[in-house]
Amino acid sequence: MSRAVTPARKTINTVLAWTVALILFFPILWTVLTSFKPEPVAVASPPVFLNFDWTLKNYYDVERQRDYFDYFLNSVIISLGSTVLGLVLAVPAAWSMAFVPGRRTKDLLMWMLSTKMMPAVGVLVPIYLIFRTLGLLDSRIGLTVVLMLINLPIIVWMLYTYFREIPGEILEAARMDGATLSSEIIYVLTPMALPGIASTFLLNVILAWNEAFWTINLTVTDAAPLTKFIAGFSSPQGLFYAKLSAASTMAIAPILVLGWFSQRQLVRGLTFGAVK
């Protein structure tokens, strides 16, 4: 908005906005700070903010005692794998719905979204039993497939809204010039849709990374990602605030940074283009 405001007004608003922002951000800041404290300082009363002996020991301990990196690797494999797999399926599907719409395309899209409405607990029992029978419990492959299926409707929707904005004439022109369907998709559509595909990719990596129902219930140790790792700290013997903070910081840092980069695209992605 370009309405003129007095400097005093702007100052007040700035102070208010920063206060709200810092309050919302504070738990994250506090976690990061605590991760550098020696364990006794972490529970000191009154709490200590900055003047303590900063240490990296917690990070070291979390890796050495709890094999942090194994979980981290599982998170990376599962979230990247499920997203890439989802994109491979969804790009052609979204392409066909965006450029060759049929009478039922809209219903189809709504139906896909409605599969997201199904509560995970509704299918927990059979999925668990199927996984047990097939030996997929606690396997990366099983979890990757499940997360792919959960996020597939979102991936299709997001891609669809991005593809829709590409003028069909360009594709027609390519076709006139003799481009085959596959080269049309690879050489014409994909470069134009790359920003959309990229933000779909980012958002779904974030969603998969933070998914905390299937990742916790379908894994034990071998395929357990960071969600399970952190949930393990809820038991009383795991109550070391500084170590918990170090583990938490490492679990959220990569996704937080990704999130900051993708936040501009986040709104239209998560609202399926309904809010831009």
Add this chain to the structure above:
Amino acid sequence: MSTQASRVAARAMLSPTVLLLLIWMIVPLVLTLWFSFQRYNLLYPDRSGFIGLSNYLNFVSAPAFWGAIINTFLLVGGVLLVTVVGGIGIALLIDQPIWGQGIVRILVISPFFIMPPVAALVWKNMFFNPTNGLFAEAFKLIELRPFDFLGQAPLGSIIMIVSWEWLPFATLILLTALQSLSSEQLEAAEMDGAPPVKRFWFIMLPHLARAITVVILIETIFLLGIFGEILVTTNGGPGTSSTTLTYLVYKEALLDFDAGTAAAGGVVAVILANIVAVFLMRAVGRNLDA
């Protein structure tokens, strides 16, 4: 623009996705239905067979059931209320000309990217803990007795945690919607002497209606399945005071190993979610077409 050939190709490219989602939706659902009529405990696999509606009666007559339904609605409703109202407030604030708007945006959106177990454990241990949490310290500072948040008000505390995770989402979407509002309209209203409250009520709020609907729809989808936060904070307790439907089914299935009753619970959850979904989809469909 589409030729016969491209139409066939389009079908071919669409079908794997549709097929997979269809299988993903139907197979587990049919199995859930099947198990819900069977006697099936994972600990006693030999005792099996058709038992009619017993599982349903079991699930619905359990003392925790109605509480779980109420808790589910309180949780979803509470978080929606906090995030939509709070989101509008914060969005209005950030939309004003301020210094460092970009950084404020990033700070505000950050909690959305925190995985649920981290968010819940950080709040549980470092804020809510009645002996050395930050809230307890603050209470001591003003000479009040520390309050055991998760013990005394478990559901309220969980609502607080989940709201913290989802407030950024609501804020960001409402802010985006707000920024697409033309300033001429507001200026015109201002010149006509409309006070801020009326400008908000008659111009901004109607403009935000669509964004608010979207926020409610998407949050509801995710909030009905809230699980990680409950698991690591209260385990559904004390007693069953913070057990939601999702958590109750989880308990039946993976803690009591009663697959039959859990399946019946799953069916109940699906039915409830569908009732909510029908209302939501209708509202959203109307709002999105316009």
